[in-house]
Amino acid sequence: MGTEALVRRIGYEFKDPALLRRALTHRSYGMPHNERLEFLGDSVLSCAIATHLYHLHTRVQEGDLSRMRAHLVKELTLSEIASSLNLGDCLKLGEGELKSGGFRRPSILADTLEAIIGAVYLDGGFASAEQMIARLFEPLMKGLDPKTLGKDPKTLLQEYLQGRKLPLPSYTVLSISGEAHEQHFEVECAIPDLGVRACGGGVSRRSAEQQAAGSVMQILNSEG
Amino acid sequence: MGTEALVRRIGYEFKDPALLRRALTHRSYGMPHNERLEFLGDSVLSCAIATHLYHLHTRVQEGDLSRMRAHLVKELTLSEIASSLNLGDCLKLGEGELKSGGFRRPSILADTLEAIIGAVYLDGGFASAEQMIARLFEPLMKGLDPKTLGKDPKTLLQEYLQGRKLPLPSYTVLSISGEAHEQHFEVECAIPDLGVRACGGGVSRRSAEQQAAGSVMQILNSEG
Known part of the structure; x- marks a missing residue:
């Protein structure tokens, strides 16, 4: 599958499509891979989620906000969103990872979603990344109960x-x-x-x- | 000391001065205190530092970037920057904290700096917070060696x-x-x-x- 469908699903059109290609490239495939973008995307995601939670829950204290954020940015949540975007179909993986089913490994899917967030941030700035994150995470954020969430x-x-x-x-x-x-x-x-x-x-x-x-x-x- | 000197030192003038007052108010002083702003500022800081490191070190891999960021956002670094701003003089603390010297406790100073970053972010947006962070952290960032940094x-x-x-x-x-x-x-x-x-x-x-x-x-x- 090409990346056109992915671009439609994330709702962001890249000025520099090479950034999206890099975001989809796992280190097993070779350079340039997506690890630096993942580093960036991880903190952009955390910041955008913190901002939304802050405005959504005006009376919730810091500890509960932190637990809600931790739930939203954990690997399982990210890999589920990545799956709903069919990210696995667009991944560039090395031979070994391909054979061992890396395209459906939660850690790879989650890291790739973070890398895409990093790529959107570099390409379109913080506001663009924040808008995409809002679209992808809002259904989840609205369903959270600060009193129970993050607790198993x-x-x-x-x-x-x-x-x-x-x-x-x-x-x-x-x-x-x-x-x-x-x-x-x-x-x-x-x-x-x-x-x-x-x-x-x-x-x-x-x-x-x-x-x-x-x-x-x-x-x-x-x-x- | 008033907050005018602090405003000059951080280089940001608040549209809503109540936000700065809240950022300077420790929970021991009463509501509204700065913990929610600290939650926000923590992630804004992390994101801004990640962005600067990403652009400053174009060939450094994710692991070293993460270690550099961890060094820059750790309590000791933040409390040193807070001290250089004389933040302790502007803190609003409860009786007990005042008597026990809370105005020079590293954790309180570091948390307050994060709260100020959160307040600037709410007041002026991500770009304003990023500019202030760049001014405060750039001297430190330039001195970092990715090969040794973060290692004791x-x-x-x-x-x-x-x-x-x-x-x-x-x-x-x-x-x-x-x-x-x-x-x-x-x-x-x-x-x-x-x-x-x-x-x-x-x-x-x-x-x-x-x-x-x-x-x-x-x-x-x-x-x-």
Whole structure:
């Protein structure tokens, strides 16, 4: 796929198309690659997101603003936005990365999105980068709740229970299945005092626990 | 002291002077304080410094750029710039902080400088903040060497020795003096293979070791 579709999706037309080509070039492909643009884009993104959060949440204090920003600029969020732009189709990767599926690796996708932000910033200035970031991130920003965001389900569950002076939940591994390189964990999270329990699954014990804690939180929230 | 002198030193005249007052107000003084401005200023500073380093060092890779930026935005650097602006004289602090000397605490000075940057950004836009940052940081930025910067003396000494396949230096505490809350350490750093040794002092063992390593590096560099 060419980059025309990408240009339409990001909504920014480059004066210097070489900048976009560089932003799409992973270091495995050779020079000039996108790492310096990524350095720049990372801080432009952080600044633009901070600005939007500052104006969107006029009564939220610094700690919560920081946690919201951290959630919005973390690798997972960036790689999801990159996927929604089909960035993987436009990447220039070296042989090895191509064969190992680098075009769908979250870290590469996230870094490339930052590099594109850096390229737009160099090409069109801070305002252009800020506008593109607003378009890409606004749906996510509006959905954020400063009170819960950035906190994982286990933390939220723990805070919920501590607020009610209840004992902490217990987590029990129910099963581990699959080969060593792609194991699957099933974990149960239980709150005996409330008679609530739920299961969760994941590729690690930690992620299964988070899933299970999230399900328990859903039960507790739906019970009011 | 009023803020007129500060305005002259930072070289930016506020359209909305209330923003500068807020930037100078520590949370111990009461609302509205400067923490949200500090959140904003922190990321504006990071972005402006990244931009300057990107253009100043056209062949330096991302890792070295990141280390240079980290050095420029760290608390010590910010508090030194804040001191050179006599920021401490303009701070609004609560009783407790006033009595305990908060106006010269590095963390408070550094945070206040970030808050001022955030205030200039809100008042005059990114370009105004960037210009002020350039004025305040340019002398420091020009003095940076991407090869050594951000590395502490112990790391530099270790790299020097490893590059020559020599054994690592030895550090020996020579003395510890003073009361528990203000101890002074004297440490010797020795490179037996080169017949070089030097002493260093500091308020912690670590800082004394860094001092000693720095003195050894000076001897080695002066010997060519």
